[in-house]
Amino acid sequence: MRSWHQSFQWIAFLALLLSTIGSAEEVYLTSDNYYSTTCSGVWSKNDFPGWSQPFIKVTLGPTSHGKAAMLIYEWADFDNIGTYSNMEYLCDQKAVSQKLCTNTTLDQFIVHGDPNTSSIMTTTFDMQNKSEIALYKVEKTGYYCVAVVPATNNTAFEAWVEWKFPYGELPAVDYPKLVFYGVFSLVYLAIGLFWGIQSFRYWYDILPVQHFLSGAIFFLTVEMAFNFGFWEAYNQTGKPSWGLLALVALLNAGRNRPHLGSAMKKCALLAATHFVFGVIYSLGTMLLSPESAGFIVLLCVFPLAITMTAFYIWTLSAITMTLATLEMRKQHVKALMYRRLYRLLVFSVLMVLLIFIINMFMFSDRGSIGWAARNWKRRWFMLDGWLNILYFIVFFTIIILWRPTSSNARYGLEQISQDEEEALDLENRLRRAENGQNAHREDEDAIFDLGDDFSDDEGHQRVKLVSVGNGNHSTTSQQQDVNTSSHPSSQQQSRGQQQSRGEERDALLHTQEDDDEE
Numbered sequence: 001m002r003s004w005h006q007s008f009q010w011i012a013f014l015a016l017l018l019s020t021i022g023s024a025e026e027v028y029l030t031s032d033n034y035y036s037t038t039c040s041g042v043w044s045k046n047d048f049p050g051w052s053q054p055f056i057k058v059t060l061g062p063t064s065h066g067k068a069a070m071l072i073y074e075w076a077d078f079d080n081i082g083t084y085s086n087m088e089y090l091c092d093q094k095a096v097s098q099k100l101c102t103n104t105t106l107d108q109f110i111v112h113g114d115p116n117t118s119s120i121m122t123t124t125f126d127m128q129n130k131s132e133i134a135l136y137k138v139e140k141t142g143y144y145c146v147a148v149v150p151a152t153n154n155t156a157f158e159a160w161v162e163w164k165f166p167y168g169e170l171p172a173v174d175y176p177k178l179v180f181y182g183v184f185s186l187v188y189l190a191i192g193l194f195w196g197i198q199s200f201r202y203w204y205d206i207l208p209v210q211h212f213l214s215g216a217i218f219f220l221t222v223e224m225a226f227n228f229g230f231w232e233a234y235n236q237t238g239k240p241s242w243g244l245l246a247l248v249a250l251l252n253a254g255r256n257r258p259h260l261g262s263a264m265k266k267c268a269l270l271a272a273t274h275f276v277f278g279v280i281y282s283l284g285t286m287l288l289s290p291e292s293a294g295f296i297v298l299l300c301v302f303p304l305a306i307t308m309t310a311f312y313i314w315t316l317s318a319i320t321m322t323l324a325t326l327e328m329r330k331q332h333v334k335a336l337m338y339r340r341l342y343r344l345l346v347f348s349v350l351m352v353l354l355i356f357i358i359n360m361f362m363f364s365d366r367g368s369i370g371w372a373a374r375n376w377k378r379r380w381f382m383l384d385g386w387l388n389i390l391y392f393i394v395f396f397t398i399i400i401l402w403r404p405t406s407s408n409a410r411y412g413l414e415q416i417s418q419d420e421e422e423a424l425d426l427e428n429r430l431r432r433a434e435n436g437q438n439a440h441r442e443d444e445d446a447i448f449d450l451g452d453d454f455s456d457d458e459g460h461q462r463v464k465l466v467s468v469g470n471g472n473h474s475t476t477s478q479q480q481d482v483n484t485s486s487h488p489s490s491q492q493q494s495r496g497q498q499q500s501r502g503e504e505r506d507a508l509l510h511t512q513e514d515d516d517e518e
Helices: 002-006 008-018 075-080 092-096 174-199 208-235 242-256 265-287 296-328 332-363 371-375 381-400 422-440 491-517
Strands: 025-029 038-040 055-060 065-074 120-128 132-137 143-148 158-164 462-467 475-483
Touching: 025 038, 038 158, 055 065, 055 143, 065 075, 065 132, 075 143, 075 422, 174 208, 174 381, 208 381, 265 296, 296 332, 332 381
Parallel strands: none
Antiparallel strands: 025 158, 038 143, 055 132, 055 158, 065 120, 065 143, 462 475
């Protein structure tokens, strides 16, 4: 008996690590278990006005016999339980002789402080093979624990602890997810309505990349709706729906899979790997508890982090190459767009690293007494909330940058230099760059493609023709593809075309001079 008394503090500590936090279902306790303690966070009625009164119900089965001591308390009052000097927690004859308690509290837990201002409730069940029930009304939000232990050597019992929450059956630690995904479902729906209206207004100016963004908005709205549906069903029934859980995991993993133009083999392999790790991560965050899972949680996070890092490096490298091409072609409007996208991705990388470091420090002391009690309200945010918020910030910024407008056409056109020397210098630099890059780019596809504005097809050469208006001195650009054969006999035709293009340029310049004189 004394060995159990001396170990109560460690029982309470290990119960925080091993118990299912916030389980709305009945938790089964028995005298055969050394750790007959369970803990859960509980939201008070004041947090949900008009809803039901939360309570804790302890039921001892009819086969129980002997004496059992029960203790219910909020974690803030843990220091008022027992005596640390003698490591005594249960009032027995020895504790009475040491004046640690009195005969009136015999076979009960030793508590200190005013019972009227404390959350501690302790009592003794003298079981005679009949059911016993105890109710504890929760008055304030907190982290509560229930302990049922034998008071005598010949005691045997089985007990069920039921946590009744004011809003339903969802565990208290997961309830913020219900509100979170409900709000985000409405937010993504509002974004979808805005995007749909803008797309309808400027339908004839829509770019291919904006069609992909339309699909992404629809996908995210459906995903958030299914997340909300999963937690709402859990809240109504008290049990998670495994079908919805699998569907949500697949949707979460599918959202993390980027679409990079053509389906290259290496891209498809990395995307498939990322998809598998995304499913593992989604299931892990929903099913595992950091207190009980330990480093298993890291096995769910690190593989996904590796593939995500690979995608980040690949994407940033592609944007860097695209920016170099745009700067060389003096496409300043498009370059500005890609520069903003580059900065946005760098920001997201830095935020992921920062939050990862913060989480690492916060979870580093998860083995300490009271870690679960201190973090049960925000644990969901550390594992799942911040990632969704960061994803939303990045996605919403992209939506703002690429929203359908009347000026969409500027991203599908090339800026043409109005200076003859600058145009000739640009043409020479482009020719040198193309000759040096064709060797290692012949097997690559354009990842961020706005159209056919600056990509040269293999075996083709682009020629810009400029027509001059007679009345308003305005110029318009038109592109014409001239096939250049790889056969030796076509080289003469290519030189002839270049000479003809030079003559056309001289003629156009001469026309512009005549217009200016007029």
